[in-house]
Amino acid sequence: MLTTTVGNYPKIGGxxxxxxxxxxxxxxGETSPEEVARIADEVTKEVLQEQIDAGVDLVTDGQIRWDDxxxxxxxxxxxxxxxxxxxxxxxxxxxxxxxxxxxxxxxSPISTDHFTFASGxxxxxxxxxxxxxxxxxxxxxLEAGYEGLGPLVLDLAEALNNEALALQKAGASIIQFDxxxxxxxxxxxxxxxxxxxxxxxxxxxKTAVYTYFADASKVADGLLRSPFLIIGLDFASSDGNWxxxxxxxxDKELGFGIVNGRNTGLETADQIAQACQRVMQHVPQDRLYxxxxxxxxxxxxxxxxxxxxxxxxxxxxxxxxxxA
Amino acid sequence: xxxxxxxxxxxxxPKPPHxxxxxxxxxxxxxxxxxxxxxxxxxxxxxxxxxxxxDMDILVDGEMYRGDMATYFxxxxxxxxxxxxxxxxxxxxxxxxxxxxxxxxxxxxxxxWWKYSQSLTDRPVKGMLTGPYTIxxxxxxxxxxxxxxxxxNLARVINEEARxxxxxxxxxIQIDEPAASTRPEEMALVAEGLRVSTEGLDAVTxxxxxxxxxxxxxxxxxxxxxxxxxxxxxxxxxxxxEYFEDKxxxxxxxxxxxxxHHHAPESIEAMEAGIERALNVLPGKQIxxxxxxxxxxxxxxxxxxxxxxxxQATNNVRARRGLS
Numbered sequence: 001m002l003t004t005t006v007g008n009y010p011k012i013g014g015x016x017x018x019x020x021x022x023x024x025x026x027x028x029g030e031t032s033p034e035e036v037a038r039i040a041d042e043v044t045k046e047v048l049q050e051q052i053d054a055g056v057d058l059v060t061d062g063q064i065r066w067d068d069x070x071x072x073x074x075x076x077x078x079x080x081x082x083x084x085x086x087x088x089x090x091x092x093x094x095x096x097x098x099x100x101x102x103x104x105x106x107x108s109p110i111s112t113d114h115f116t117f118a119s120g121x122x123x124x125x126x127x128x129x130x131x132x133x134x135x136x137x138x139x140x141x142l143e144a145g146y147e148g149l150g151p152l153v154l155d156l157a158e159a160l161n162n163e164a165l166a167l168q169k170a171g172a173s174i175i176q177f178d179x180x181x182x183x184x185x186x187x188x189x190x191x192x193x194x195x196x197x198x199x200x201x202x203x204x205x206k207t208a209v210y211t212y213f214a215d216a217s218k219v220a221d222g223l224l225r226s227p228f229l230i231i232g233l234d235f236a237s238s239d240g241n242w243x244x245x246x247x248x249x250x251d252k253e254l255g256f257g258i259v260n261g262r263n264t265g266l267e268t269a270d271q272i273a274q275a276c277q278r279v280m281q282h283v284p285q286d287r288l289y290x291x292x293x294x295x296x297x298x299x300x301x302x303x304x305x306x307x308x309x310x311x312x313x314x315x316x317x318x319x320x321x322x323x324a
Numbered sequence: 325x326x327x328x329x330x331x332x333x334x335x336x337x338p339k340p341p342h343x344x345x346x347x348x349x350x351x352x353x354x355x356x357x358x359x360x361x362x363x364x365x366x367x368x369x370x371x372x373x374x375x376x377x378x379d380m381d382i383l384v385d386g387e388m389y390r391g392d393m394a395t396y397f398x399x400x401x402x403x404x405x406x407x408x409x410x411x412x413x414x415x416x417x418x419x420x421x422x423x424x425x426x427x428x429x430x431x432x433x434x435x436x437w438w439k440y441s442q443s444l445t446d447r448p449v450k451g452m453l454t455g456p457y458t459i460x461x462x463x464x465x466x467x468x469x470x471x472x473x474x475x476x477n478l479a480r481v482i483n484e485e486a487r488x489x490x491x492x493x494x495x496x497i498q499i500d501e502p503a504a505s506t507r508p509e510e511m512a513l514v515a516e517g518l519r520v521s522t523e524g525l526d527a528v529t530x531x532x533x534x535x536x537x538x539x540x541x542x543x544x545x546x547x548x549x550x551x552x553x554x555x556x557x558x559x560x561x562x563x564x565x566e567y568f569e570d571k572x573x574x575x576x577x578x579x580x581x582x583x584x585h586h587h588a589p590e591s592i593e594a595m596e597a598g599i600e601r602a603l604n605v606l607p608g609k610q611i612x613x614x615x616x617x618x619x620x621x622x623x624x625x626x627x628x629x630x631x632x633x634x635x636q637a638t639n640n641v642r643a644r645r646g647l648s
Contacts, residue, residue, distance in 0.1 A: 012417070013408060023415040067414055084559045085413055085585055090506045092420075092462045094413035264407055264422055264464040300408025300420070 001276065001285040001322070002057040003315050005308070006210055006232065006257065006295050007069070007129050007178065009047045009062030013301025016046040019064070040065050041117065048122045050305055055312035058174065058289070060127050061118035063297075067095065069131040069178060070139050074098035076110030077159055079145060088139075089180065089213050091262065091298060098136075100152060102145040106159035109166035116170055128172035130164060132179035132209065133157035133195040134188065139181065150191050157198035168205050176208040176232070182223065183214040189222035196226045208232060210255055212294040215240025224249055235275065236260035236293035245282045254283045257293030259311045264303045272314020277321060285322055290315050325447075328608030328647035329599065329638050330381045332578070334532055334554060335393070335452050335500065336618030337371045337386035338627055347391075364389040365440060372444045374628065378635050382496055382612075383449045385441035387620065392418040393454045393500065394462040396433075401481060403427035407464060416621070421463040423474055429481045432488045439492055448496055451489035455501035455531065456482050456517040457510075462503060475513055479520035490527050497522075498530040498554070502617075504545065505533055511544030519549045530554055530578065534617050542567045546575065554578035556616035558590060562598050568605045577606055580616030581637065582630050587622070589629040595637035608647045613638045 012020045022039045025031040047062035066072040068088065074080040079102045085094040111128070118126045131139075133156035137149055146152040164175050177199060182192045200207050209223070210232030216223050217240045223231060224247070231248075232255030233241040248254060258275045259267055276290060290311065296304035339347070343363050350360040371386035390396040398404040398421030405424050409417040434451065442449045456478035460471060468474040486497050499521050504514045522529050530552035533545060538555075542564075545553060557564055557580045568577065579602050581595040602611050613634060619627045641647070 010409075011411065020409075020415055020417060027415075084583060087506065090461075092412060092503070096414075263466070265466040297411060300410055302408060 001288045001290060001315060001319060003055065003312055004058035004127065004255070004289045004291045005051055005056060005060050006212065006255075006261070006291050006293070007060055007063055007176075008066065008295035008297035009051075009060070009064070010297050010299060010301040010304050011043060011062070011064050014043065014046045014050065016042040019043050044114075044118060045121045048118060048126070051308060052122065052124050054305065054308035055316075056308055057124060058127050059122055059124050060129060061114060063129070063295070065114060070095055070098050070136060073110055073131055073136060073160070073163070074140065076106075078105035078107065079103050080140070083141060093298065095139075098140040100140055100142045100145055104145070104152070104155045104159050106162045109170075110163055112166050112170040115167055115172060119171060125173055127174050127176055127208075128164075128167040129176045129178060130160055130167075132177035133160050133199050134192045135179050135181040136160070138185065149188070153191055153195045154198060157195040161199045161201055164199065165202055168203055172205060174206040174208065174230075175203065176210055176230075177228065178210050178212075180210075180212050180214075182219055183211050183216055186218040189219050192219075193222055193226055196228065200227045206230065208255060210257075212257060213237055216244050217241070220244045220247070224252065229253055230255050230289060232289075232291070233257060234293040235279075237262075242278075245279060248283050253287040253289065254279070255289045255291055256283075257291055259292040259307050261292040261294040261296045261304075261307070262298045264299060266303075266306055267310055267314070269310055269313035269317055272311060273317035273321070276315060276318035280318075280322075285318075325381050326642070326648060328611070329642055330612045331635060331638055332380060332382040332450065332612055332614055333375070333384045333631075334580070334614055334616070334618045335384055335387060335498070336390070336620035337384070337388075338620055338622055338624050339388055340367055340370070340624065343367050343388060361389070368437075368441055369444050372441060372449075376445060376447065378631055380631075380635070381447065383441075383445060383447050384452060385437060385449060387452065387618070389437060393618075394459045395419050395421055397454050397459055397482075398463065400429070400433040401427050402430055403467070404463070421459070423460075423463055423465045423467045425467050427477045427481055429484050433485055435485075435488045435492050438489055438494055442493070449494075450496040450498050450530070451486070451494040451527075453482055453485055453489075453497065453499045453521075455499045455504070455514075456521055457514045458501050458503040461506060471510070472513055475517045476520060479517040482521040483523050486521060486525055490525055495527050496530065497525060497527045498532065499550070500532040502532060502534045504531070504548075505538055505541050508540040508544070511541050515544065515548050522549055528552065532578070532617075534559075534580075538564055538567070546571060546573055550575075552576040552578050552612065554580070554612070554614060556580040557602075558595075558598060559583045559585075559616050562601050565601055565605050574610075576610050576612055577602065578612035578614045580614055581634055582615055584615055584617045584619055584622060584630075587626055589626070589633050592633045592637045592640065595634055596640055599637060599641045603641070603645065608642075608645070
C-alpha cells in the first residue's frame with residue numbers, strides 16, 4: 001500500500017518566492033521569463049519536499065509550470081492553436097481551449113526537462129504525468145485536419161506515445177495518463193481502448209490511467225481491461241466506484257482516490273483507514289496506491305498539505321491493522 | 325433610453341491602479357476603511373461618468389468595492405468563511421468561500437452602494453447580485469452536505485437583498501449565475517434558486533450566464549424565471565443564436581458582443597455583424613447589447629476601446645435599420 005498524489009498542487013502559499021507575483025511582474029515588463037522560470041523551480045522543489053515531508057511515497061512535480069493539462073501539451077505539439085477560456089469540468093477552474101487546426105505533430109519532448117528537474121530534486125520517486133489522448137482530444141476544439149474525434153485521438157495517441165517514450169528514456173519509472181473525459185462518454189470506450197493501446201506501445205515501465213470527478217460505472221468493463229497496470233478511480237466525488245471495485249481484475253493495481261481534492265473539509269485518519277480496509281476486501285494491499293481523488297490545486301495550499309498529512313496518517317493506521 | 329438594442333454592461337469594470345494599491349494597504353491595515361471607501365466612491369463616480377459619456381442606457385456601478393463576485397457576498401454573510409487563495413485560471417486567483425453553518429444576512433449588503441451610484445446619475449443603475457447557485461458552486465461546503473440545501477439557503481438570503489434593492493428604488497436587478505451551465509442535471513436547482521431569489525420582485529430581472537456547454541442546457545436556460553437572459557456570444561462566435569432560431573421566447577436576450585479576455589478590441593464591423601445576426605432571430609426590443617462578461621480583468625483603456633466600438637456598432641445598426 002503506497003501513498004501518491006494525482007497531479008497538480010497549489011502553486012502559491014508556501015515559503016518559496018511567490019510565483020503569482022513574479023508572473024504579474026513579467027506581465028508588467030518588470031522581470032524576465034528566466035526569473036519566473038527560476039522561481040517556478042524553487043516552488044517545484046518546495047512542493048516536492050512538502051509531499052515528502054507529509055510522508056507521500058510516490059510524488060509528482062505538482063505541475064507548477066502548467067497552466068492546465070491541455071495547453072501544456074498542446075503548445076508543445078504542431079497542429080494546435082490556443083483559444084478562449086472554457087470551464088474545466090464542473091470546477092470553478094478554466095483553461096484556454098486548444099484548437100486543432102491541422103495535423104497533430106510531435107517533434108521534440110515537451111515535459112522531459114521538467115521531469116528530470118523534479119527527479120533530481122526529490123528523494124522519493126517522481127511520477128511522470130501526461131494528459132491522455134482521449135481527454136486531450138475531447139477537451140480541444142476540432143476545426144480542421146481531421147474528419148472527427150476518432151482520427152484526432154489516434155494521432156494524439158501517437159504524439160503522446162513519443163512523449164511517453166521520451167519520459168521513459170529520461171528515467172521515469174511510472175507514467176500516468178489522465179483520462180477523466182472517458183467517464184462522461186461511455187459511447188467512446190472502443191476509441192479510448194484503441195488510443196490507449198497506441199499510447200503505451202513500447203513502454204516497459206509501469207503505466208497508470210487516472211480518472212476523476214465521477215465514478216467509472218458506465219465504462220467499468222472497458223476501463224478495467226485497458227492496457228494500463230494501475231487504474232485510478234475517484235471514491236470521493238461519489239460512491240459509485242465501490243461497485244466498480246467489486247470486480248477489480250487480479251492483474252491490475254488500483255489508484256484509490258479517497259481524499260477529496262475539491263473540498264476543504266478534512267477527512268479524519270480513521271475514515272481513511274476504514275476506507276482502506278474496506279477496499280482491501282477487493283484489492284490486495286500490495287496492489288494499492290492510496291491518493292486524493294484528483295489534483296490538489298482546487299484547494300488552498302495549507303489545506304492541500306493537511307489533506308496529504310491526513311492521507312498518510314490514515315494509511316499508516318490501515319498498515320498497522322494489516323500487520324496486526 | 326432607447327427602445328431597441330438597449331446598451332448596458334455586465335457588471336464589473338477595472339479598478340484603477342491606485343485603488344488596487346489602496347485595497348492591498350487596507351488589507352494590511354495601513355490605511356483606514358474610510359480612506360478606502362472614499363477612493364472606491366471616487367472610482368465609482370468616474371465609471372458612472374464614463375458610461376454617461378458613452379451614452380449607455382443602463383449603467384452599472386462597476387463594483388469598485390468588490391473583489392471576487394462570490395467571495396464579496398460570502399464576506400458579508402453569517403455562516404460563511406473565506407479560505408485561502410485558489411487559482412481560477414492562468415495567473416488569476418480568488419479567496420474561495422466556505423460554508424460553515426446556516427447562512428444569514430445580518431444587514432443589507434449592496435443597497436448603500438446602489439443608492440450612492442444612483443444618486444450620481446439620472447440614468448438607471450442596475451442592482452448587481454450574485455446568484456445562489458453560483459455562490460454555492462464556487463464555495464467549499466463544510467456544513468450542508470447537500471447542494472440543494474446550500475443553494476436554497478443562499479436563495480432566501482439573496483431574495484432579502486433583492487427586495488431591499490427594490491424598496492430603495494432599483495428598477496433593474498441582475499442576479500448573475502455564471503455557474504448555471506456547469507451541471508446540466510442541476511438546471512432545475514438553478515431555476516429554483518432564481519425563483520426563490522426573485523420572489524416578490526416587480527423590477528426587471530436579469531441573469532448573466534457564461535462559460536458553458538450551452539447546447540445541453542439551453543432549454544433549461546430559456547425557462548429561467550427572469551426577464552432578461554444575458555449570455556456571452558462573441559466568445560463562441562454567436563453559435564448560441566442558432567438555438568433561438570427555432571424557439572419562441574418572450575425573454576429579452578442581452579447579447580455579449582465582445583470577448584473580455586483579450587487585450588485588443590474587436591472591430592466595429594464584427595460587433596455589427598453579431599448584432600445583425602441577433603436581429604435576424606429576435607426583434608430589436610428583445611435585444612440588449614453588452615460585453616460578454618465583466619471587464620475587471622481589462623485596463624480602463626482596453627475597456628473603453630471595446631465599449632466605444634460596441635456603442636458605435638450599436639448606433640450603426642440602429643441607424644441602418646431605422647431603430648429608435
